[in-house]
Amino acid sequence: MPEGRVAVTRAEDGTVRIAGPSAGPAFTRAVLDVAGAVLTWPVLGPTGLPAAEIHDVGQAQQWLWALYGDRTATAVDAVASGTPAAELTLPEQPTTALAETAARLALGHWAARWWPTSHLDGIPALEPDVLGLELAALTHECQQLLDEPEELEGLELLEEHLVALDPLIRWRHSAAPPRQLDRVLRLIDDAADNAGLDGEALRRLRSALEQDHRPTATTATPLDIAELFVRQQEFALAAGSGSPRTATGRVIARGSGTNDWCRCPPGFVDAAENAVSWTAYALGAGRRIEVEVVAGVAAPTSGVRLAAEVRVEGSPPNRVPLARRDDVWAGRADLDIAASTTPGIEVGILLPGFDPGPGADDRAAREAVRALARHRLGVAAAPHDSEAAHPDPFLAEIAAAAAVEEDF
Incomplete structure (x- = not known):
């Protein structure tokens, strides 16, 4: 097996690091909070053992040996006690089931936050x-890694998303269910049993698992996976839809704005690079800008409004509130621009109070994430192809791929 060298180091604040934090923007990293540490995997490229930032070595010792091996656990303990930094040879790929499941759990949390949903790009x-x-099932499977808050988060996920349990049971009884579905349902049942959770959906699950009379390919009722789950919002947005522009003056400039994924919650805005557009008008001696942003699949609560950040010739940013109209966020504002000039305008979008501030232009990284999503959907479209489906796609990806096939 190929092997690589990693460093175990200690920072001034006492944090022990294995290999160091992964480079790249936040949306290219899969992160998992575990007992005493934060683990990070790169989303783009091969996924091996994670980088780790360990803030409580005592807590981390409950899983370090299982994830990295005894030599790494010993090195972390020694470096935390003041021994000079150590360099170790570790496998480039996980060698234990726990390491593989942890990587999958981290990737699932990444997908929940950063999946690049876009009608414009054709990514459902x-x-x-x-x-x-x-x-929730993967969290239960990773109990050895977690402390009480993370374990409770898994139970909260289970309770929050129980509405999908009955459709998953029906899927399990179809002619060709995904190969990980039975294990997911059994883990859910075990997690609920351990926590003392009860309810009609969980009782139906337990009954289905106990009977286990699944039909064969010849006796099963055909199942339309695309219609199996209640889709929260029809994925039928259209670029430029919504109310017409209100300005009637002369157009002096127009362009596309920056769609920085880090500055908005997931699903608020279509993830396409060209989702943000703006037009500047001359209205007599005045100047006005109108901004339109293709909305995403999430419906924000009442009163939540995005904003456009408008810079003219490098000036301090002006915030333009955006209101949602059907499938578009839109807003306009007057600009302080000399009548004789053709302005250089930059427009970005954000949710005030949420965003960490503008970062570097990560267009290449965003395109790489879109390519990854398309690849994973392609694998999910053939979940029973053992070679193509390694590692297994998530159940949600298989359902999304089926929806795409139905649409086309």
Whole structure:
């Protein structure tokens, strides 16, 4: 097996690091909070053992040996006690089931936050309840890694997304269910039993697992996977839809704005690079800008409004509130621009109070994430092809791929 060298180091604040934090923007990293540490995997490229930032070595010792091996656990303990940094040779790929499941759980949390849903790019949304239940199952499977808050988060996921349980049971009784579905349902049943959870849906699950009279390919009723789950919102947005522009002056400039995924919650805005557009008008001696943003699949609560951040010739940003109209966020504002000039305008979008501030232009990284999503959907479209489906796609990806096939 190929092997690689990693460093175990200690920072001034006492944090022990294995290999160090992954480079790249936040949306290219899969992150998992575990007992005493934060683990990070790269989403783009091969996924091996994670980088780790360990803030409580005592807590981390409950899983370090299982994830990295005894030599790494010993090195972490020594470095935390003041021994100079160590360099170790570790496998480039996980060698234990726990390591593989942890990587999958982290990737599932990444998908819940960063999946690039876009009508413009043809990337469908992942059904959140289906993904949530699989994350609950994976959380239960990773108990050795977690402390009480993370374990409770798994139970909260289970309770929050129980609406998808009956459809998953029906899917299990179809002619060709995904190969991980039975294990996901059994983990959900075990997690609920351990926590003392009860309810009609969980009782139906237990009964189905106990009977286990699944039909064969010849006796099963055909199942339309695309219609199996209640889709929270029809994925039928159209670029430029919504109310017409209100300005009637002369157009002096127009362009596309920056769609920085880190500055908005998931699903608020279509993830396409060209989802943000703006037009500047001359209205007599005045100047006005109108901004339109193709909306995503999430419906924000009442009173939540995005904003456009408008810079003219490098000036301090002006915030333009955006209101949602059907499938578009839109807003307009007057600009302080000399009548004789053709302005250089930059427009970005954000949710005030949410965003961490503008970062670097990560267009290439965003396109790589879109390519990854398309690839995973392609694998999900053939979930029974053992070679193509390694590693297994998430159940939500299989459902999304089926929806795409039906649409076309």
